[in-house]
Amino acid sequence: MIAKRVTFKRTGLPLALLAPQLAVTGIFFLWPTFVALKQSLYRSDAFGLRQVFTGLENYRALLFHGNYLATLERSGFFAGCVTVLSLAVGLVLAVMADSLGRSGRIWQALLVWPYALAPAVAGVLWAYMFDPAIGPITHALAHIGIDWNHVLNSGEAMTLIVMAAAMKQVAYNFLFYLAALQAIPKSLMEAAALDAAGPVRRLFSLIIPLIAPTTLFLLVVDLTYAFFDTFGLIDSTTYGGPGNSTTIMVYQVYKDGFIDQRFGPAAAQSMILLLLVGALTMVQFTLVERRIDY
Amino acid sequence: MFSRMKTLLAGAAMVLVATNVQAAPIKIQWWHAMNGVLGTDVDKLAHDFNASQTKYEIDPVFKGTYPQILTGAIAAFRAHQQPAIIQVFEVGTATMMAAKGAVYPVYQLMKDTGQAFDPKSYLQAVTSYYSDANGNMLSMPFNSSTPVTYINKTLFKKAGLDPDKTPTTWPEVEADAKKLRAAGVACGFTTAWPSWVLVENFNALHNLPLGTLDNGFGGLATRLDFNNPLELRMWTDLAKWEKTKIYDYGGRADTAYAKFASGQCGMMMESSASRASVLASKIDFGMGPLPYWPDVKGAPLNSIIGGATLWVLKGVPKEQYKGVAAFFAYLSQPKVQAWWHQNTGYLPITTAAYDLSKSEGYYTKNPGADVAIKQMTRGTPTANSRGLRFGSFVQIRDIIEGNLEQVVAGKKTPKQGLDDAVTQGNALLAQFQQANQ
Numbered sequence: 001m002i003a004k005r006v007t008f009k010r011t012g013l014p015l016a017l018l019a020p021q022l023a024v025t026g027i028f029f030l031w032p033t034f035v036a037l038k039q040s041l042y043r044s045d046a047f048g049l050r051q052v053f054t055g056l057e058n059y060r061a062l063l064f065h066g067n068y069l070a071t072l073e074r075s076g077f078f079a080g081c082v083t084v085l086s087l088a089v090g091l092v093l094a095v096m097a098d099s100l101g102r103s104g105r106i107w108q109a110l111l112v113w114p115y116a117l118a119p120a121v122a123g124v125l126w127a128y129m130f131d132p133a134i135g136p137i138t139h140a141l142a143h144i145g146i147d148w149n150h151v152l153n154s155g156e157a158m159t160l161i162v163m164a165a166a167m168k169q170v171a172y173n174f175l176f177y178l179a180a181l182q183a184i185p186k187s188l189m190e191a192a193a194l195d196a197a198g199p200v201r202r203l204f205s206l207i208i209p210l211i212a213p214t215t216l217f218l219l220v221v222d223l224t225y226a227f228f229d230t231f232g233l234i235d236s237t238t239y240g241g242p243g244n245s246t247t248i249m250v251y252q253v254y255k256d257g258f259i260d261q262r263f264g265p266a267a268a269q270s271m272i273l274l275l276l277v278g279a280l281t282m283v284q285f286t287l288v289e290r291r292i293d294y
Numbered sequence: 295m296f297s298r299m300k301t302l303l304a305g306a307a308m309v310l311v312a313t314n315v316q317a318a319p320i321k322i323q324w325w326h327a328m329n330g331v332l333g334t335d336v337d338k339l340a341h342d343f344n345a346s347q348t349k350y351e352i353d354p355v356f357k358g359t360y361p362q363i364l365t366g367a368i369a370a371f372r373a374h375q376q377p378a379i380i381q382v383f384e385v386g387t388a389t390m391m392a393a394k395g396a397v398y399p400v401y402q403l404m405k406d407t408g409q410a411f412d413p414k415s416y417l418q419a420v421t422s423y424y425s426d427a428n429g430n431m432l433s434m435p436f437n438s439s440t441p442v443t444y445i446n447k448t449l450f451k452k453a454g455l456d457p458d459k460t461p462t463t464w465p466e467v468e469a470d471a472k473k474l475r476a477a478g479v480a481c482g483f484t485t486a487w488p489s490w491v492l493v494e495n496f497n498a499l500h501n502l503p504l505g506t507l508d509n510g511f512g513g514l515a516t517r518l519d520f521n522n523p524l525e526l527r528m529w530t531d532l533a534k535w536e537k538t539k540i541y542d543y544g545g546r547a548d549t550a551y552a553k554f555a556s557g558q559c560g561m562m563m564e565s566s567a568s569r570a571s572v573l574a575s576k577i578d579f580g581m582g583p584l585p586y587w588p589d590v591k592g593a594p595l596n597s598i599i600g601g602a603t604l605w606v607l608k609g610v611p612k613e614q615y616k617g618v619a620a621f622f623a624y625l626s627q628p629k630v631q632a633w634w635h636q637n638t639g640y641l642p643i644t645t646a647a648y649d650l651s652k653s654e655g656y657y658t659k660n661p662g663a664d665v666a667i668k669q670m671t672r673g674t675p676t677a678n679s680r681g682l683r684f685g686s687f688v689q690i691r692d693i694i695e696g697n698l699e700q701v702v703a704g705k706k707t708p709k710q711g712l713d714d715a716v717t718q719g720n721a722l723l724a725q726f727q728q729a730n731q
Contacts, residue, residue: 045730046364046389047396048372066721133544133552151545152703240692241546242699258365260689261389262725 033274040267048263058268067244068252068269075248078162079226086166086222087215090173095203097174098181108178115171119229123236126164150238154245157238161246164237165230173218180214181207220284224277249273319344319351322617323377323610325367327360327602328437335638343624350617352379360602361688364389367607371396376607378614379621381436383602385687387424388510390605391432392685392730398606398615400622401430409619415626419596419670420643423681424603427511433603434622437640439567440597440666441491443467443585447578449560453477460582464531467561467585471540474560481542482535483561484550488543489694490600491563491584492528493520498679499586499594500524505723510683514727518690518719521712524590529701529708536702543702546695565600566666570639581662583669595679597669601640632656641667685726690719 008014040058044051062068093111097104114122129137132149141148150157184207192202208215231250234240240247240255247255249269257266328336333356340352357363360383370376382390390397404411413421413431424433447457453473461467471482485491497504497520510516535541542559544550554562555575563584572579586594606618624630631647634640636656642648648667651657657664684690694715701711 043729045392046368047393048368049393049395050730067718131552133558134556151549152543152699154700154703154705239546241696242703243696243705255689255692259361260686260722261365261368262686262729264729265725 036267036270036274039263040271041264043264046261046263054264058264059271062265062268062272070244071247071249071252074245075227078158078165078230078246078248079223081158081162082165082169082226082230083219083222085162086169086173087218089166089170090218091177091208093170093174094177094181095207098178108174111174112171114168115175117168119168119232120236122164122168123233126160126233127237130160150242152242154242157242157246161230161234161237164233165226169222169225173222176214176218177211180211184210216287217284220280224280227276227280228273249276319349320613320617321351321353322379322614322621324352324354324379324381324604325357325363325377326354326381327357327363327383328381329356332437332638335634339625339630339634342630343621346624347620350614350620352617352621360386371607371609374609376609378610378618379604379606381602382433382605384423384600384681385691387433387603387681388683388685388687388726391426391683392514392726396608397432398608399426399430399432400434400606401432403606403615403619404622407616407619409616409623411619411623415644415646417641417643417645417648417667417671419675420599420641422675423599427508433605434625435643436602436604436625437567437638438599438601438603438643439565439640440599440670441487441495441563441584442566442665442669443582444554444562444564444568444572445580445582446554446557446560447580449474449477449479449557450580453479453560457578457580460580461561462582462585463588464528464585465588468531468535468540471535471561475538475540479560480539480558481553482540482559483563484542484544484553484559486544486548486550486562486564486568487600488546488550488698489691492532492698493525493694494682495584495597496528497522497525498596498598499584500590501592501595501676501678503678504682505684508677509681510685511677511680514685514730516684517723518684518716521709521716524587526708526712527587529698529712532698533701533704533708537704541702543699546692566641567601567639569662579662581665583665595673596671596675598679598681599641599670636663639663641670684719684723685730686722689722693718693722 041053041055042051043054043057097107097111100107117125129135130148130150132138132151135148138148148156150160188206188210189202192206197205227248228250230248231254234246234248234251235254238246240251250273253266253269253273256262256269324340326333326336336354340354344351355377357366360381363380364382364386367376367380367382401411401413403409413429416431416435420435420438421431422429424435425431443460445457445460450457450470453470453476455470455473461470467483474482494504502520502522502524503509504520505516505518507513507516532541532543536543542553544553544559548564548568550559550562551564551568551571553559554564555572555577557577566581569581583594584597604622606615625634626644628644628646628650631642631644632650632654635642635647636651642651697706697711697715697718700706701708706714
């Protein structure tokens with residue numbers, strides 16, 4: 001058994017080794033968080049010339065007035081769709097690539113590519129392909145009688161950003177699933193096959209339960225991604241429209257804070273986001289880390 | 295960041311040197327949002343000014359989009375590192391105006407520095423947007439434009455319409471659009487900048503207010519009230535027309551431009567500053583003023599402008615302000631203005647520059663180039679057509695366009711959409727009032 005902890009005799013060296021990391025965390029994470037927390041308790045004009053302490057007023061206004069609750073709901077829906085879609089597609093592709101054996105390598109390489117695409121670039125590409133005026137896919141859809149216009153149709157706008165967001169995450173999920181599948185002992189699968197379990201039966205009764213820890217891990221990662229890393233995608237495709245139908249939480253922060261210079265409400269929203277990401281991280285630490293046995 | 299600090303330090307060092315030795319010019323930072331060809335034009339303006347005298351040096355810095363400049367300037371101001379001049383788009387006017395301790399009004403700057411300055415030489419329709427209730431100019435108009443109508447002459451001919459006749463009223467637009475559709479054109483007309491064209495300018499043209507207290511010029515207590523019968527009629531028609539593609543909504547900002555440039559729509563209402571791009575698209579096009587409803591008495595009034603102005607920030611070393619004033623005086627010279635106007639397609643800001651362009655034969659050589667300025671300067675601006683002064687207006691535009699989208703898509707009735715736009719916009723105005731009182 002390998003000792004889990006390396007212990008130092010004195011505290012000087014470990015502190016010195018930790019110092020750079022602590023400094024980075026303090027300057028780039030804790031300090032801004034503190035500033036945002038403070039800002040969220042004030043009402044101020046754009047230039048910060050007049051600051052009035054208002055306590056929790058910014059939070060109250062968010063939760064009891066206006067459309068922030070709708071934004072929360074929308075973000076949940078979006079994140080849910082992206083997660084389910086990218087997990088399902090990632091798993092199916094992984095199972096298929098895994099069954100190909102050595103010849104599956106080329107597919108593996110190809111499928112990982114989308115992950116290397118920056119969200120903004122992916123957004124521009126999707127926006128172009130589906131552009132109501134000049135998009136090639138829009139033209140193709142028109143031939144089969146679908147009048148695609150995500151500029152006006154909120155359902156189509158949501159579909160577009162869900163697809164675009166999931167696309168990137170499919171590659172990530174695929175990688176992890178493939179690794180998980182390859183870790184399943186061949187003998188287990190062969191035994192099941194001998195017991196006359198078909199591929200579908202094997203997938204549901206054997207593979208899915210066995211890779212559950214991976215699924216749980218990916219669930220958290222995908223949710224975090226959908227909630228927080230999709231800003232660039234939305235800003236390059238729908239700008240949160242039509243109406244507010246694709247304005248999710250991060251985009252609302254940007255609109256209120258950076259477009260409208262309403263720093264108080266924007267700071268309050270970022271605090272709510274912070275709580276959310278904190279909760280997701282807790283889930284990851286308590287559930288996922290405990291269950292996965294390395 | 296570091297390079298900016300370096301230039302600032304260098305600037306500060308130069309200022310110190312300049313007080314002792316006369317030779318080194320005082321550096322003045324100018325943050326702008328003009329990239330591409332326009333960016334080169336801005337550099338040329340600065341370069342020519344720098345060459346025209348030895349005391350000051352304007353240093354133009356491209357800082358990204360309009361919202362990015364505003365946010366960046368605010369952050370810089372809070373950190374006491376602001377530039378002397380920033381370019382702010384027209385909808386940021388209320389934010390700048392409300393920041394009394396942060397901006398140095400242009401009329402005040404000119405007075406304090408003893409720079410010769412005649413407010414009357416500027417085009418009223420341009421400067422009124424950026425003046426306070428007493429008519430004092432607060433910022434320096436720089437790149438101004440106004441929406442106009444573009445038509446595709448090839449498609450007009452195809453539909454049996456007169457390609458030299460741009461429709462001037464809404465019934466004419468409807469009739470022409472119907473003929474275009476009958477001839478197989480994918481859409482009759484579309485509009486870029488929907489809120490600017492169909493709500494802001496629409497009300498100005500028909501002498502209707504967008505909000506109370508003279509469209510916000512009268513104070514922070516202003517509230518929107520554009521849910522009037524005429525606007526309702528317009529939205530009702532737009533929703534009706536969308537169904538048969540007489541009208542086709544083309545998205546926010548100027549995304550609708552693609553529908554016209556790709557030959558899908560026969561007509562488009564879009565900024566006059568887009569003339570250069572339409573020209574480059576090789577479409578055989580004509581230009582005319584924005585349409586109006588002929589049964590409205592007194593219509594059409596002047597249209598209102600968009601674009602950006604130059605604001606002076608407080609708190610930079612004092613000796614820079616004389617240079618800023620000199621630079622603004624330089625920009626206002628007829629020759630400089632006429633060059634900028636003819637080269638970029640933006641409106642001239644002085645009457646002299648307009649006259650100079652006329653005498654140079656610019657408008658006869660470039661048909662359509664004077665549509666915007668004629669539309670801007672017809673009649674006398676009223677309280678309804680002078681301009682807009684609403685806080686949070688970037689988001690209010692979003693709200694207006696969001697509701698228009700839902701109306702056009704048939705998700706809301708025109709009345710519901712208009713009322714919602716007003717209510718939601720007013721919630722933001724109330725917050726803005728609270729934050730800035």
